Amino acid sequence: MLRAIRNKSILPAFSAVRAFSSSAKEMTIREALNTALDEEMSADPKVFLMGEEVGEYQGAYKITKGLLDKYGPERVLDTPITEAGFTGIGVGAAYYGLKPVVEFMTFNFSMQAIDHIINSAAKSNYMSAGQISVPIVFRGPNGAAAGVGAQHSQCYAAWYAACPGLKVLSPYSSEDARGLLKAAIRDPDPVVFLENELLYGESFPVSAEVLDSSFCLPIGKAKIEREGKDVTITAFSKMVGYALKAAEILAKEGISAEIINLRSIRPLDRATINASVRKTNRLVTVEEGFPQHGVGAEIWFSSLHCLFSVQLVNSWKYTNLLHLLNSTSVIEESFGYLDAPVERIAGADVPMPYAANLERMAVPQVEDIVRAAKRACYRSVPMAATA
């Protein structure tokens, strides 16, 4: 197969950096992920990769290019087609103490392994009372690509972020990709790392600090990509790019939008979101996934109302404690700071259609974000309530 192109010399896994005449360096997401994996594998012999086509094929999306040649088949494993199988095996290896990085060709296929992700990985540290830790990373493209239909386009951020025991990250830029993947691999808890297929080829400027092999981003901190004072727009992954474009358009109309790149879906950086909302008093949440029970719904409720979940108290069955909760003022909340209802932009509540025109309408576009921001700023008539 691809044996012909395999050579035995030790090469850097990928040519990581294209230097420009100016001092700014650029890097694609693909290169960012590849270099992050390479550096973490070289730093820690316990880290190993597993997934379909990650080895000989150089990765279904070429993220793991060159790694098989560099680290050998013991550390870059091509698996048979069984997500449930290789996820279970990765979890078993993590139980023992290795640090697997399991690749799903897309997170849609992770549904075939979701029992192992939730029941075997996420809950194990808790159920075993700290005896079994699971330092595993599940990574792969998430959300819509282009023209791949319903079974290849779903966003799983909300599903995984609902589960205690998991950490869920979603990078946007190359800096995010490098820093968050490194953090995920080093983290002792199971991490779901949601990439985006359409972003793999996009280039972003990276500083020298980002290129350093010890670079790492903290998990649970969002990044303010663009400061503003009129409306806060939260987004993650590809939607951050759309939100930034929307901010450009809004700026021409005199609306200064603050764009928050969530980076971490679980734990959600509620502090940053709250601080921003207190500053701007208006909020638009943007995501590509389905609206019901989505990330935007969570930001709406938990960041702006109570941090303390009412569910927790119910489980004690001491319902007289409930009214007490509402009157305690220990919890941060920014509901009182809002000047307008929160606008939620999400994908259409339908399985993703294939036809290009329908697909375009099923996913948020820049214009949708612009219109939502204007509605939040009372620059246009609010939409009628939809069922």
Place this chain on the structure above:
Amino acid sequence: MASSSWLLMRRSRALIHHKNFSFYSLFSSSSSSSCSSSSPFMKKPQAESAGYSNDYSSSSAHHHFRFLRRFESTKAEAAQLELQHDVTDDDDDNHRAIDFPGGKVAFTSEMRFISEASQKRVPCYRVLDDNGMAMEYRNYVQISKEMAVKMYSDMVTLQTMDSIFYEVQRQGRISFYVTSMGEEAVNIGSAAALSSDDIILPQYREPGVLLWRGFTLQQFVDQLFGNTSDLGKGRQMPIHYGSNKHNYFTVSSPIATQLPQAVGAAYSLKMDGKSACAVTYFGDGSTSEGDFHAGLNFAAVMDAPVIFICRNNGWAISTPVEEQFRSDGVVVKGQAYGIWSIRVDGNDALAVYSAVHTAREIAIKEKRPVLIEALTYRVGHHSTSDDSTKYRPIDEIEYWKMERNPVNRFKRWVERNGWWNDSNESELRSRVRKQLMQAIQVAEKAQKPPLEDMFNDVYDRLPSNLEEQEKVLREIVKKHPEDYPSDVPL
């Protein structure tokens, strides 16, 4: 050395020590002397329509229905048998081979379908007969007196634990319990053959393995009561034991998930160069799960040193094996994945010991997986939430409990060697019983785990949102102590 003869076998057809079991003999009484005709594995077919048997009470009316279908298919097989040779033999027709991905394969111009089962069922390896006498032609790994006595004592302890804890649940003092009655030999016989470095990934009917490794009775009871001394910090239902120290991974409820996990753990052991293997247990029902397929397939492909021990006890809650799969049990599936396999009499502690001991050598030295199918019977109900008399006859249960009891059988062998007597027996049983009663008293009175144990271990370190939740909860408790349970320390 007794085990080396197994390694010489290059073909996976097992040595046949016993009388052949064909599908016909299954339905006639000319089968092995050790089984009476009332055994569920040796039933005569009932040609009349589903229902009303003459062997058992009418509550087992549906019990015979499943054998009707068996009878019909063997008729079809009889017709085919005339034409068929055993196709697992090498093809004599021609020696020309053709090349395909996967290797060279001889070809034939005769169109032959491989039948759904071979003529003979895979025979079952046993060392002791039902009376605990070592059989005349035997091939087993010797054990010392100390080992034999420890094995027997642990089997008795397991039996006693099961009966007492079952009662404790019935009295409402614990919420749930699962017994391993009838499977003591699989539990202890296998545990005894392993080293403490071997990693165990259990299903949930193998507390005997943990008992063997030194988990104390108090520790077992603490987990059942979920008190502050519970290693599991009160997080799990009863019988979900786990102990890092004993290399026994915490029991997890979903079925068969431990199979691919065991392969991962075994692969890690191989990468670390350890002289140890992963051992995973599962029941007959687990072999229907997708994880069984993935686990076995992967283990073979990755050359993982893992032992798969299937406790084929005939029942998956109310589903009998005839409705679980149509293959000749689980052992034949091993070859389908390219795995060495053996079928063992799971009620014969010596046979289980020998098979596991040898399998362990194969797994570690040759870095390959091994499948062991231990035939046994689930004497108890599936759990305390089950009443198995609703779907199987009481006499069947009684038969396996009394006449095919693995503990008694091993006892007779140990006694015959002069290593055990009646006074040892009564002393052991009363001592274990007393220890258990004391342990239960201590556990019942103990406090429950503290409040902080609700929030920690979700992640490696307590995240800020949980810190806040805990803080708020403590403030509320301080304000309203009367609404708060008194046996949970703060």
